[in-house]
Amino acid sequence: MTSYITKSRVLSGLRCPKRLWLQTFQPKLAKPSSTSELTIANGIEIGKMARLNYPAGILIEHIEHPDVAVAETKRLIDNNCPVPLFEAAFEFAGVLVRADILVPVDGGWRMIEVKSSGSVKDHHLVDCAVQLWVLEGAGVKVQQVCLAHVDTSFVYAGDGNYEQLLVEEDVTEKVRVLLSDVPVWLASHRDILANSIPAVLMGSQCKPDCQFQDHCEQELPEYPVSILPNGRKVITDLQQAGIEDVRDIPDGVLTKERHITVWQATCANQPFISPALKTEFSKLPYPRFYLDFETINFVIPRWAGTRPHQQLPFQWSCHIQRQGGVLEHQEFLDTSGNAPMRVFAESLIAAVEDDGPIIVYGAFESTVIKSLIEFCADLENPLNDILDRLVNLLPWLQNHYYHPAMKGSWSIKAVLPTIAPHLDYSQLDDVQNGTLAQLAYVDIIDPKTAPAVRETKIHNLLKYCELDTLAMVEVVRSFEGGVFS
Ligand code: SF4
Known part of the structure; x- marks a missing residue:
């Protein structure tokens, strides 16, 4: 089976190079995270719901066999498939993506990415850019890129009707602006994997869904400066100055009362x-x-x-x-x-x-x-x-x-x-x-x-x-x- 770079790994590397490296070379260090379990479950549920709005669509399966999924998608597209495709698979330059929904439109396709959040976020646009880059590289004419997200003002009537649950936002222009960055991201991805583990300190990129938190915490000093509450700027400044432990912060550097309390109690161990x-x-x-x-x-x-x-x-x-x-x-x-x-x-x-x-x-x-x-x-x-x-x-x-x-x-x-x-x-x-x-x-x-x-x-x-x-x-x-x- 061909080995591909997946979109999720590209996005993972953009968020934290160390995470990408660990996922690739040390996957056994990952600890299950309840947050990621919930996020994945929500994503699957909302993806299925989005398909209900396109009842004639065809689901491309073969999750375990991407080569087969890519070939089946190509056959349908080449034959001008008249109905929407779900999980259509594409490969270009060694990158594999699956489009949540592809809808045939005049002169090509409308690509829809489905997200369970209540609005469009910057990282969704990055996600769509990788997707679009691969589809166009594979020869697909994409006329429009949409992001379908949950409409948080939707009130369920209890009647099984969820037609208005998702709103589709046209993000084509915003995504096209990012297209020229995709080759740079991919070069960085390959570079990360061609070298030893990146030296990345824990910081604002560490979200609860990262499964390597336990591993990374072991590498921290006993009282890392990142514990200073709501201290994003001062933490960055301290780390850039090479100060990693709260006990090494010099007198007079901290100005917020709560930071000073943490520092004094930690230094005194009282x-x-x-x-x-x-x-x-x-x-x-x-x-x-x-x-x-x-x-x-x-x-x-x-x-x-x-x-x-x-x-x-x-x-x-x-x-x-x-x-x-x-x-x-x-x-x-x-x-x-x-x-x-x-x-x-x-x-x-x-x-x-x-x-x-x-x-x-x-x-x-x-x-x-x-x-x-x-x-x-x-x-x-x-x-x-x-x-x-x-x-x-x-x-x-x-x-x-x-x-x-x-x-x-x-x-x-x-x-x-x-x-x-x-x-x-x-x-x-x-x-x-x-x-x-x-x-x-x-x-x-x-x-x-x-x-x-x-x-x-x-x-x-x-x-x-x-x-x-x-x-x-x-x-x-x-x-x-x-x-x-
Ligand atoms: S815990 Fe933070 S530093 Fe470690 S891999 Fe995850 S995101 Fe990267």
């Missing part, structure tokens, strides 16, 4: 704890409600009245701390597969009673409650009451606490091990982060999931969300009780 934290937490009256949500955002909306990419809550956990220290736990997880918003809202309103601070970590719960009002207008008053009672722990922690082991992050998963090492997210089975929670939920509501698997996933999901609220209880308890003061 946590920073402001006494104000104990004072503030002690003022919280009882009962205290510690609340956390899990949400799902379907690219293709499943429930009437919902939009693509909309955050829809399906689970909550609430620890209730009474005067005297008694701790209760309540939880909700909708497993019906039906729209969970109303039952979620009603059960939540009942759980948080009428009085007492509702403690959350970050702004997410507030945003979700506001969006719930859209679905349950009759519950607007009790939901607004909940909003009025929310107390966000995150800014308090950001302003008053930092431990070197948090490595620049105030996420609850970073804070918890420094306060309550016995509570560890990594000890949870299966569900250890929000993306895995979404994947578990999708399996739970899938009727094809085996009952035993479903029960296990329900158990794991409940444990995960419960730990999120227990973590907040521990944070408040530790500082208030003077364990950390």
Whole structure:
């Protein structure tokens, strides 16, 4: 079988040369990433949906045999195929691409790339440019290049009609401008693979979907300068000056208060704890409600009245701390597969009673409650009451606490091990982060999931969300009780 350069590898090399090199020569170092799993699943779903708008189209299969796919595509194109082609395969100069949709038009073809995002991004144009370069190199007359992306204002009526879900934007001119760059990108691609592993430091190019994060992190110093929160410019400046470890940053270089806190605590190898934290937490009256949500955002909306990419809550956990220290736990997880918003809202309103601070970590719960009002207008008053009672722990922690082991992050998963090492997210089975929670939920509501698997996933999901609220209880308890003061 012929060995090709694939478009995805070209794009990978443009984002990070080291990633391309590792994918090619050290693929075993890749660790599965839940984010990339979700991205791929969304891409497949939206690709299938886009084809429904072209019901007469022909799918070119042979995923494992690109030579056969290229030959079959050529035969159809040479015979002036009168219907759209899906996954048409082309090869030029050793580069293999598959066009999501090709539609016959006057004098040639309209090429449509399908993306699950809500708008056209710069990297989509790069993607289309590689595609167009190969198609034209292979002799195909491309009259128009379109990018089909999700219309985030689309509201699903619940009737199975998704005709308006995708919008096709004409990007022909923007893509043609990039065409002359494609040979340069390919030369760079070949150059990367002809040499030893590129020396690339972790930085803004490292997105959660890169499967080599664990590997690259091993090469970092213990406290890399990249941990400085929201410090893109200063991180670049430090790296360019050859400074890789926070402890090597000279006095007076950092100006942002939060960066200085990270630097001082790391250099001293001591946590920073402001006494104000104990004072503030002690003022919280009882009962205290510690609340956390899990949400799902379907690219293709499943429930009437919902939009693509909309955050829809399906689970909550609430620890209730009474005067005297008694701790209760309540939880909700909708497993019906039906729209969970109303039952979620009603059960939540009942759980948080009428009085007492509702403690959350970050702004997410507030945003979700506001969006719930859209679905349950009759519950607007009790939901607004909940909003009025929310107390966000995150800014308090950001302003008053930092431990070197948090490595620049105030996420609850970073804070918890420094306060309550016995509570560890990594000890949870299966569900250890929000993306895995979404994947578990999708399996739970899938009727094809085996009952035993479903029960296990329900158990794991409940444990995960419960730990999120227990973590907040521990944070408040530790500082208030003077364990950390
Ligand atoms: S983690 Fe970052 S530096 Fe490492 S391969 Fe991925 S993108 Fe490149």
